Amino acid sequence: MNIGIIGTGGIATTAHIPQYIAAGANIVAVMNRTRARGEAAARQFGIERVYETVEEMLQNESLDAVSVCTPNALHKDQVLAALAAGCHVLCEKPPGISANEASEMREAAERAKRTLHYGFHYRHRADTVLLKRMIEAGELGQIYAATAVALRRRGIPGWGVFTDKELQGGGALLDHGVHMLDLALYLMGYPKPIDVMGHIGQYLGTRPGVGLMGTWDAETFSVEDTARAMVKFENGASLMFDGSFMANVGPRDTMSVELRGTEGGATLFPLHLHTEAHGALFDQTPAHLEHVDPYAVQIQAFLEACRHEPTYEQADQAVILHSIIDRIYEQA
Numbered sequence: 001m002n003i004g005i006i007g008t009g010g011i012a013t014t015a016h017i018p019q020y021i022a023a024g025a026n027i028v029a030v031m032n033r034t035r036a037r038g039e040a041a042a043r044q045f046g047i048e049r050v051y052e053t054v055e056e057m058l059q060n061e062s063l064d065a066v067s068v069c070t071p072n073a074l075h076k077d078q079v080l081a082a083l084a085a086g087c088h089v090l091c092e093k094p095p096g097i098s099a100n101e102a103s104e105m106r107e108a109a110e111r112a113k114r115t116l117h118y119g120f121h122y123r124h125r126a127d128t129v130l131l132k133r134m135i136e137a138g139e140l141g142q143i144y145a146a147t148a149v150a151l152r153r154r155g156i157p158g159w160g161v162f163t164d165k166e167l168q169g170g171g172a173l174l175d176h177g178v179h180m181l182d183l184a185l186y187l188m189g190y191p192k193p194i195d196v197m198g199h200i201g202q203y204l205g206t207r208p209g210v211g212l213m214g215t216w217d218a219e220t221f222s223v224e225d226t227a228r229a230m231v232k233f234e235n236g237a238s239l240m241f242d243g244s245f246m247a248n249v250g251p252r253d254t255m256s257v258e259l260r261g262t263e264g265g266a267t268l269f270p271l272h273l274h275t276e277a278h279g280a281l282f283d284q285t286p287a288h289l290e291h292v293d294p295y296a297v298q299i300q301a302f303l304e305a306c307r308h309e310p311t312y313e314q315a316d317q318a319v320i321l322h323s324i325i326d327r328i329y330e331q332a
């Protein structure tokens with residue numbers, strides 16, 4: 001397959017490009033707004049052609065698929081352009097910056113009859129895959145409660161445009177917390193939300209402080225550093241979300257999902273299972289799990305999907321995900 005890369009920053013050069021190469025796909029061109037950065041990536045990975053605009057790349061190359069690895073507010077237009085040019089698309093998370101954008105991309109994928117996947121790599125971790133299999137086999141029973149946590153103590157990224165609302169669309173929720181929110185929803189089977197209560201705030205990011213992920217500019221910080229929410233679903237389940245870029249909390253950053261079902265409960269990460277049997281309570285952990293690189297599995301799954309009739313499951317899920325996020329922001 002002939003692949004093009006849109007945006008040659010951190011995630012493209014550490015995950016997408018190396019994993020396409022590892023999977024045997026042929027990256028024929030990269031595009032980056034600043035040519036020097038595109039050329040550096042092309043040199044590093046032996047890619048032949050570099051473009052400065054998406055249009056130029058799509059017109060001049062015969063591409064089967066592209067990865068979109070640019071700031072979040074740019075995803076939608078680039079995804080639409082790539083689909084219209086007949087490409088399958090793997091777009092980094094979050095899908096876009098609103099439910100309207102997610103809907104547009106979903107419709108465009110169906111119109112073009114092309115695969116549209118999003119870069120939620122936590123779905124592809126070995127422990128997640130195992131838990132998903134157990135849930136589908138009914139081992140947790142009916143999942144009626146979930147908690148998704150994405151807490152950083154001092155984790156405002158000091159590079160890129162992660163603190164720029166215009167380009168990134170959001171912070172603790174849309175950019176960082178979205179990973180765990182998506183994961184909880186995915187494991188719950190993406191039930192239909194019927195009510196959302198949200199709380200968004202800027203408390204610490206707008207003043208200088210300790211930066212464990214680099215130094216950011218407090219004066220231009222325009223995204224949320226705090227996001228909390230409660231979601232109720234049509235099937236009777238509920239989900240609590242707690243996210244931060246920067247919070248006065250205990251020693252470790254947390255990325256976790258907890259699920260409570262009628263037959264068992266589970267927590268990630270790492271994977272623990274909680275059940276009752278024969279009058280006793282059990283806590284279980286897998287004794288051995290093969291290590292897999294979730295980015296490698298994500299790329300393999302995308303390439304495999306491109307070889308078949310497209311399904312629009314991930315594109316549909318993105319619309320639900322963004323509808324919840326929209327409601328949380330609306331209540332800020």
Ligand SMILES: NC(=O)c1ccc[n+]([C@@H]2O[C@H](COP(=O)([O-])OP(=O)(O)OC[C@H]3O[C@@H](n4cnc5c(N)ncnc54)[C@H](O)[C@@H]3O)[C@@H](O)[C@H]2O)c1
Pocket residue numbers: 006007008009010011012032033034037069070071072074092093094119120121159160161175
């Ligand atoms: N899956 C993950 O865990 C994960 C991790 C990091 C980033 N991401 C996502 O990947 C995307 C890119 O993030 P990153 O960390 O690689 O950021 P980055 O800042 O390292 O790279 C972004 C790239 O986009 C380019 N760019 C900026 N403005 C542009 C424009 N107007 N047109 C075209 N290109 C432009 C920049 O030159 C840069 O090369 C974001 O959507 C982010 O949320 C996902």
